[in-house]
Amino acid sequence: ASSTDYNNPPKKVIDGEEHAYFPVFYSQGTTCDITGKPRTTTVMYICIENARNQIHSLNEVSSCNYE
Numbered sequence: 902a903s904s905t906d907y908n909n910p911p912k913k914v915i916d917g918e919e920h921a922y923f924p925v926f927y928s929q930g931t932t933c934d935i936t937g938k939p940r941t942t943t944v945m946y947i948c949i950e951n952a953r954n955q956i957h958s959l960n961e962v963s964s965c966n967y968e
Contacts, residue, residue: 915957922947933965942967
């Protein structure tokens with residue numbers, strides 16, 4: 902697992918604008934029917950001024966691995 906440099910966080914383009922985000926990795930989810938391994942997810946907390954608290958997107962980047 903990699904660590905986040907909070908003084909230089911990774912960035913993601915959302916609606917055409919680049920925003921810093923802070924990833925949090927979760928593991929040991931329910932067992933995946935496809936891989937037989939626990940599901941995992943990375944939640945990317947993104948701070949956008951005047952934005953609502955909401956889920957922007959949910960993607961399955963590989964079998965039972967979500968972002």
